[in-house]
Amino acid sequence: MHELKIAEELSVIVIDKAREAGLSVVERVNISFGQLVQIVPEIFEFAFREAVRDTIAADAALNIEIISLEMRCLSCGAEYAPADNFPACRSCGGLEITVVHGKELFIKSIEGE
């Protein structure tokens, strides 16, 4: 249920930024989650709804983009999507690898007027 805390943090940023920009209503919130964050979108939606209740973002639609896991091989430099959580390099079989995408947890933008 890390969704609750993340939704709460998101609501603070959304409302802050909306005020800064002089919006009176937030219509849409665009966010990206990496696959490794293991967010359940339905739970996140519910948690966000609670966090923004009675605010200018109460009716904002959540647009969640899920970013797939992508690794980089430290031996040959290949970047690739691992198969079924088995991240060995698909080009050279190398095992010294690092996560390039999959841990994202960011707000891209808000839309409103």
Add this chain to the structure above:
Amino acid sequence: MTMEIRIMKNILDRNQNKADEVRNLLAEKKVKMVNIISSPGAGKTTLLERTCEALAGKINIGIIEGDVTTDRDAQRLKKYNIPIVVINTEGGCHLDSHSISKVIGMFDLDNLDLLFVENVGNLICPSVFDLGENFKLAVVSTAEGDDKPAKYPRLFIEAMAVILNKTDLIPHTNFNIEAFKTDLAAINPGIPLFKISATRGDGLQGWLDWIVQQLDS
């Protein structure tokens, strides 16, 4: 008229900033912090009991006990005469860097070498929140099944070492150690794995030697 305001910001920015503050403070004080993550009942507290038994008195250990409620784990560790601070999350499923930052001043950091944080028992949520630790330690027990690395990859990708506890129970379970090792090696090749029975004391020496080595790294 509708307009779009670009933000491009980590949603957990506030947690990250506080974690970095904690990390800088501990680096300055030369304290290593270990964030211990496991399911409930995997044996985190028993591991800490055995570790304190062997090392308290030789190195200065402190413990932050994260629990949803009660101070039962802290009560178990009191006998080692080390500083322990309890954080009750009151229903929260993980610790965050703000909760650590609030209690870190309760330790005498000038006289501390190693600070263990026993996170709330949970394999998903704690792995998302940086506490300012030097590294995460994953603890998994044989009674949970051999599929945990494959099902909870984030924790096993981020962990610096894995403890497989309750090896004495393997004959009574369907735990397949080769399958476990294969999955783990695929997710985090080369990660140190310590196979122990914290209750019986089997395999502890390798872990104790390793954790002491980390103090110099």
